[in-house]
Amino acid sequence: MTWVLVLVLATGTIALKVVGPTLAGGVEPPQALTRVIALLTPALLTGLVVTSTFSSGHDLVIDARAAGVGLGLVLLLIRVPLVVALIAASVVVAVVRMLT
Template sequence: MTLTYTQVWVLILGCAALTALIKAFGPVLLGGRELPTWFTRVIVLMAPTLLCALVVTSVLASGRSWSVGAHTVGVAVAGVMLWRRWPLVLCVVVAVVVTAGLRAI
């Protein structure tokens, strides 16, 4: 299915309007009341979960299929280094070098 230029912009504007509407519901419905503690614990965990899903999809997806390649190994190396509390810049540099090295082979 191919969308026209106008359809793409209508879709973008519709998504932006829907996002603004969804974000407005929180303050309107709560009206300054405190959230229950169980709800706050769930909300706090949503951002890391969504970030993890984005990383996994970006690393493992190749078109419409799943694949493991040099980029996957590079991200895994950076993830382990970050887990071991290495500096972020060093992790990125090592991941780039590992990925480039594996692609060169």
């Protein structure tokens, strides 16, 4: 059964990824759809940021990650390079975890 799971996950994930590019490649979408596509990136990224910061399984939590992400956001808003923001955030998280 384990191999069945591996096979289903692999074929399913690849299918989800290739349907769009295969069927709709190079086609110019209508204007309303272009607006949706342009907004998909910020919408998706926001979903990834908040869930990977504030969730632990099915619980909403505020823990060390929130401190790191908060600092990261401030640094990025004042245009500090991403690599610096990443290092600062992980140091803060490691320190907070050590202290708590």
